[in-house]
Amino acid sequence: MKLFDYARADTPEAAVQDMSARFIAGGTNLLDLMKLQVETPTKLVDISRLDLAEIEEIDDGGLRIGALVPNADLAAEPRVRERYPVLSRALLAGASGQLRNKATTGGNLLQRTRCGYFYDTHARCNKREPGSGCDGREGFNRILAVLGTSEACIATHPSDMAVAMRALDAVVLTLAPGGDRRRIPLGDFYRLPGDTPQIETVLQPGELITHVELPAPPAGRQTYRKVRDRASYAFALVSVAGVVAVEDGKIASASLAFGGLGPMPWRDAAVEAALVGKAPGDAAFAAAADALLADAQGYGENDFKIPLARRTLIAVLRELTEDAA
Amino acid sequence: MTDTKTLQLDAPIEHSLLEGAPQGLTGKPIDRVDGPLKVAGRATYAAEYALDDMAYGVLVSAPFAKGRLNAVIADDALAMPGVIDVVVDLDTFARNPQQGGEEEAPTQGVRDIDYSGEHVAVVVAESFEIARDAAHLVRFDYVEGLPDVDFDGRLDEAETPPPSQMPPHQETGDPDGALAAATVKVDAVWTTPSQNSAAMEPHASIATWDDDERLTLYG
Numbered sequence: 001m002k003l004f005d006y007a008r009a010d011t012p013e014a015a016v017q018d019m020s021a022r023f024i025a026g027g028t029n030l031l032d033l034m035k036l037q038v039e040t041p042t043k044l045v046d047i048s049r050l051d052l053a054e055i056e057e058i059d060d061g062g063l064r065i066g067a068l069v070p071n072a073d074l075a076a077e078p079r080v081r082e083r084y085p086v087l088s089r090a091l092l093a094g095a096s097g098q099l100r101n102k103a104t105t106g107g108n109l110l111q112r113t114r115c116g117y118f119y120d121t122h123a124r125c126n127k128r129e130p131g132s133g134c135d136g137r138e139g140f141n142r143i144l145a146v147l148g149t150s151e152a153c154i155a156t157h158p159s160d161m162a163v164a165m166r167a168l169d170a171v172v173l174t175l176a177p178g179g180d181r182r183r184i185p186l187g188d189f190y191r192l193p194g195d196t197p198q199i200e201t202v203l204q205p206g207e208l209i210t211h212v213e214l215p216a217p218p219a220g221r222q223t224y225r226k227v228r229d230r231a232s233y234a235f236a237l238v239s240v241a242g243v244v245a246v247e248d249g250k251i252a253s254a255s256l257a258f259g260g261l262g263p264m265p266w267r268d269a270a271v272e273a274a275l276v277g278k279a280p281g282d283a284a285f286a287a288a289a290d291a292l293l294a295d296a297q298g299y300g301e302n303d304f305k306i307p308l309a310r311r312t313l314i315a316v317l318r319e320l321t322e323d324a325a
Numbered sequence: 326m327t328d329t330k331t332l333q334l335d336a337p338i339e340h341s342l343l344e345g346a347p348q349g350l351t352g353k354p355i356d357r358v359d360g361p362l363k364v365a366g367r368a369t370y371a372a373e374y375a376l377d378d379m380a381y382g383v384l385v386s387a388p389f390a391k392g393r394l395n396a397v398i399a400d401d402a403l404a405m406p407g408v409i410d411v412v413v414d415l416d417t418f419a420r421n422p423q424q425g426g427e428e429e430a431p432t433q434g435v436r437d438i439d440y441s442g443e444h445v446a447v448v449v450a451e452s453f454e455i456a457r458d459a460a461h462l463v464r465f466d467y468v469e470g471l472p473d474v475d476f477d478g479r480l481d482e483a484e485t486p487p488p489s490q491m492p493p494h495q496e497t498g499d500p501d502g503a504l505a506a507a508t509v510k511v512d513a514v515w516t517t518p519s520q521n522s523a524a525m526e527p528h529a530s531i532a533t534w535d536d537d538e539r540l541t542l543y544g
Contacts, residue, residue, distance in 0.1 A: 002458065037461050121461070122388035 019206035061216030067106030090164035153197030190264030220245025246324035280321035372529035
């Protein structure tokens with residue numbers, strides 16, 4: 001890896017002093033990318049010792065999760081398991097035990113795509129080297145995206161955790177250089193690739209994620225279903241985080257987010273609109289799948305993701321509404 | 326270029342250790358002698374021996390999957406502090422090892438690149454990190470060809486390979502007879518995913534010239 005400066009921050013305010021620095025906490029993704037020289041930061045600020053590893057109750061019945069809470073701890077937290085099982089399941093569906101012990105909540109949100117062309121410094125990649133081109137569109141694109149893609153980039157976002165958080169309407173709390181604090185709904189946090197796929201979030205240079213807030217638990221059943229090539233330690237080909245409430249024989253509310261399909265944890269209001277007020281059943285479920293995939297575009301090897309997403313969504317909806325009141 | 330000793334790999338060795346290895350152990354209830362050490366983290370892997378004056382090598386791959394390599398340009402890598410040498414020899418660089426049981430020398434020569442990731446040079450440095458960094462600075466003069474990767478599209482050209490020197494071990498008993506004689510029969514279908522063995526040990530070894538001009542390899 002290239003030489004870089006290293007500094008350890010003692011407070012969040014101190015961590016955001018240098019806008020040219022990259023933050024490092026668990027390092028489970030950034031260190032790999034630095035060894036491959038996909039990422040070549042000139043300065044790392046180690047935030048792993050900041051006091052941001054607590055999970056607290058907040059007034060509206062939700063939880064405030066410190067950015068440094070390890071994925072393993074968040075998955076095992078009794079309040080998360082009881083109130084947000086979709087999040088616990090999503091976390092446990094990702095990575096391995098060793099990685100979940102190191103990986104943090106904030107870092108998980110900011111992990112980079114696993115597109116093979118992003119990792120291969122001999123290949124063309126607009127995300128790694130803007131303007132160089134994309135070898136993925138006509139290359140080995142089996143794991144790549146079918147929604148939200150652009151001419152420049154068809155990469156997927158790899159997180160499972162973020163998919164569940166998207167379904168739960170999580171809010172990202174940040175601290176910017178100068179001391180400004182922001183609350184960014186996760187739905188506004190990620191950017192579509194467009195012609196700048198190297199810019200993946202709305203975070204400004206030097207801006208630090210301090211917490212993620214979950215609002216009070218939503219009504220209804222929750223689940224996370226992940227379809228992948230192996231039963232463990234594999235990224236999602238398609239995943240669905242679902243929260244659905246049924247009342248009086250009709251779907252009262254639905255929140256559905258998707259992994260493996262797009263450049264960000266994907267959520268589409270049209271999917272939920274196709275369900276709410278309808279009787280649970282294959283007609284409504286098919287309409288929801290139609291809404292999700294109306295603009296889906298395959299690139300050859302990943303064409304299968306479109307019917308796979310449809311079937312996975314319908315299976316999740318059946319599970320969440322079966323025998324419901 | 327430093328004073329280096331060389332080891333030619335252009336002839337078969339008469340008797341490989343693999344030939345003498347026990348065969349037919351699959352399915353036998355035999356414990357691996359290194360099993361408990363490895364799962365407990367107590368095994369010393371080849372790269373973990375600490376010898377004096379060690380240098381570290383990192384293999385460099387060709388940046389394309391098919392084509393002709395004219396030259397490996399190592400100037401930038403050699404200029405990096407801590408780099409001892411960049412070993413390049415397009416005609417004799419070993420491409421494939423001598424396979425167990427084969428009586429042929431290792432395949433040599435890397436002017437023609439035939440697969441993605443084919444190794445074509447070794448950067449040697451005073452630390453692993455320096456060698457890994459310098460490997461990124463190696464450049465190439467090459468003519469890229471078109472890799473042929475459409476397996477399904479060329480199935481009609483498939484050929485049956487010649488019989489292997491070590492034919493697969495296969496033995497079929499008498500399931501019908503055994504079932505007919507059984508006191509209890511269970512009729513069910515079990516499936517198991519394909520298995521692929523993966524070494525826990527990193528791909529690394531240590532080589533050291535001994536005083537008597539012998540090369541000891543930790544592998």
